[in-house]
Amino acid sequence: KGDAAAGEQKAAMCVACHGAAGKVSVPLYPNLAGQNEAYLEHSLQAYKKGGRSGGQAEIMKAYVSGLSDEDISNLAAYYAAMKP
Amino acid sequence: KGDAAAGEQKAAMCVACHGAAGKVSVPLYPNLAGQNEAYLEHSLQAYKKGGRSGGQAEIMKAYVSGLSDEDISNLAAYYAAMKP
Numbered sequence: 001k002g003d004a005a006a007g008e009q010k011a012a013m014c015v016a017c018h019g020a021a022g023k024v025s026v027p028l029y030p031n032l033a034g035q036n037e038a039y040l041e042h043s044l045q046a047y048k049k050g051g052r053s054g055g056q057a058e059i060m061k062a063y064v065s066g067l068s069d070e071d072i073s074n075l076a077a078y079y080a081a082m083k084p
Numbered sequence: 085k086g087d088a089a090a091g092e093q094k095a096a097m098c099v100a101c102h103g104a105a106g107k108v109s110v111p112l113y114p115n116l117a118g119q120n121e122a123y124l125e126h127s128l129q130a131y132k133k134g135g136r137s138g139g140q141a142e143i144m145k146a147y148v149s150g151l152s153d154e155d156i157s158n159l160a161a162y163y164a165a166m167k168p
Contacts, residue, residue, distance in 0.1 A: 029120065052136050
């Protein structure tokens, strides 16, 4: 299970699209607040490993490329803990 | 914009994993309740068109293969309208 406080430190690059409170500012993007932690971790890993293409997948791939497995786990905990 | 009432008629196959109230019963799956409509539509289309692989993507692909563009639009409206 990830460390939400550590995840917050890595979330600065997420807020432009996913919002400071995990609610999107852009209609095509998903809200993250309160999303299931295991799913968030899975989807970030999927972007990192090339399991998603099309739409904004290339952008997400670029963003997550510099994240460690621990960073991903912490980010998942951070957004899962937010009130939806 | 989709028709939420029509979407509800197509959602019977979704509830086993995504829950009757759009909240997951299985940790690896995403909650759908209150998710952004445009994103839900995009992601269902991505599964249908092969833009996602790995994890449960093959399962989702099988489920959405029988859905029309209108069905997908309606399902997106249905889940987006649910309280998260």
